[in-house]
Amino acid sequence: MPDATGLELLAGELRDADADAVLDTVHAHGKGQIVIAPEKIGWALQQLRGKGFKSLMSVHGVDYYPEEPRLGVHYELLDMSKVDRLTVKLRVPVDAPNVPSVTNEWPTANHQEREVYDMFGVVFDGHPDLRRILMPEDYEGFPQRRDFPIGGEPVLFTADEALGKDYTLGIDRDPNGEDAL
Numbered sequence: 001m002p003d004a005t006g007l008e009l010l011a012g013e014l015r016d017a018d019a020d021a022v023l024d025t026v027h028a029h030g031k032g033q034i035v036i037a038p039e040k041i042g043w044a045l046q047q048l049r050g051k052g053f054k055s056l057m058s059v060h061g062v063d064y065y066p067e068e069p070r071l072g073v074h075y076e077l078l079d080m081s082k083v084d085r086l087t088v089k090l091r092v093p094v095d096a097p098n099v100p101s102v103t104n105e106w107p108t109a110n111h112q113e114r115e116v117y118d119m120f121g122v123v124f125d126g127h128p129d130l131r132r133i134l135m136p137e138d139y140e141g142f143p144q145r146r147d148f149p150i151g152g153e154p155v156l157f158t159a160d161e162a163l164g165k166d167y168t169l170g171i172d173r174d175p176n177g178e179d180a181l
Contacts, residue, residue, distance in 0.1 A: 053077035061116035
């Protein structure tokens, strides 16, 4: 991980090239993070690739509810020559959750961007095949958002039905289907 000084030097080089790109830096728990303006993410990742961070290891979605901008995307980069990791973060509001796709430059981002779209609702502009990957196409909502209703549909276990158990209601039933006391 870049130390705090190395992180600031790296962020300074990005700021020198584009003053509006870097919004913040964070060095915590031995890990460096650079916060980038959403519209500059493709440019920033390309600049960091030129500085040795040639592997995009993962793309994650985050919900910072109740803070705004609420939705975040984290890109984990790896410099294999120095065995250095760097997190590049961005945040977007729920009412405009658009981020440029980096799939053309980083093919490993393809399915990961789709997962972030599916679970959090972040729209990756320019993605070659942005559609749900885990949930059905007609599913409404984004299940990893922190305000998503918990509960879901009850699961009926037919093996327990013969025993008079109904785990969906939390009660015992007699074999005639009546509620037992």
